[in-house]
Amino acid sequence: MTVDTLRKFVMPEVIFGEGARRQAVHYLNNLGVAHVLIVTDPGVFRAGWVAEIASAAESTGISSTIFSQVSENPRTTEVDEGTAMYRKNGCDGILAIGGGSPMDCAKGIAILSTNGGIIQQYEGVDQIRYMGPPLICIPTTSGSSADVSQFAIISEEEKARKFGIISKTIIPDVSLVDPDLLSTLPQKFIGYCGFDALTHAIEAYVSTGSSNLTDLHALEAIRMIAAALPVAYRERGNREAAHLMMLGSLHAGLAFSNASLGLVHAMAHPISGLYDLQHGETNSLLLPVVIRYNYPSAQERYNTIGRILGASEDDIRKNGAEAIIGVVRELAEKVGIKGTLGERGVLKEDISVLSKYAMVDGCIVTNPHLPTVEEVMQLYESAL
16 A cells, blocks of 8 residues: 555454453443343353353343354354344343354344344445444454454355455444453364464455554564464463463454455355355465465565564575465464365365355455456365
8 A cells, every 4th residue: 555545444442351251241331231132152151151241240230131052154044043032032232252153143133133134135345224232242262353343254054155244333342352261262273263363364464455554463463373373272271372362363353354354265255155164274274375376466465474474584585475385384283274175075066156156255355466266266176
């Protein structure tokens, strides 16, 4: 961007640190919520975090209804079910606690509660007319950054696809980022979510929508995640690593929410929609092939990323993109991510369908180079 290029930067109020979740009741009161819908998933519900918050809310006279049936990739039907529960119980605010799935589902419920219709009609950019009810998010993973972003990604089972909703009306009012909550996240998801956050930061940094503001957050996210992810994966009780991972994810979210993303996410969304694969894992397997494709269009920016991740100047000078890919794959192996999409069940015969959806995904617009559908098909095939 040039010095006179205009860029906006949006974000919610953020409370960061150990015990931040305990501020939920304070903010529910401040926002005037009398009956809160708590949106979560079965795993987070079993971990006990939901009961803690619901009990604290009840002790101050705030009623709660719990919707805990959100899938790993939230579905349109779950948005409908949550909206029906919201209306039936007379709720006037929403609190989402979990990873990106409960938070994106909560955003969908917020949209329908004030705008009506079906969630599919809000696909795309700035299609939402009315603000939703108060929304508080408490992330339990260091990956999605849905707690600070203006994005929501929903799965439509009937068409085996994912679609994106982008609007500042779905930025939460408050994000309560508490590193303590990582203690109950299964180990493999530390790796998957960490690579989701890393991909957010990398794609935001090379995005055509990047700015000086987003670059600050993207680069800091890459530094933090590169340093902390292997430690957080290996040492589950390491509080410093958990702190850095949650902070790195926060930085990455602020970067991509304002700079947008790129081809990795555009290609990953159709895979999750068709195969229901974990989003962060899918990103990690697509990232190397997209780096190779994008490198000529953003060489200096990828070289900067490579240096942060540990690639030597000599390796970068001699090998270019392969040097950056090498350190990315080395980091992935440290957190148990190996293999290919083909080994996860992605089939060559589905590439044409996947490519069709990738080409219309909103994230592709800010990729450093706009690919043809034939190029996207080749990239999918090289990742099998």
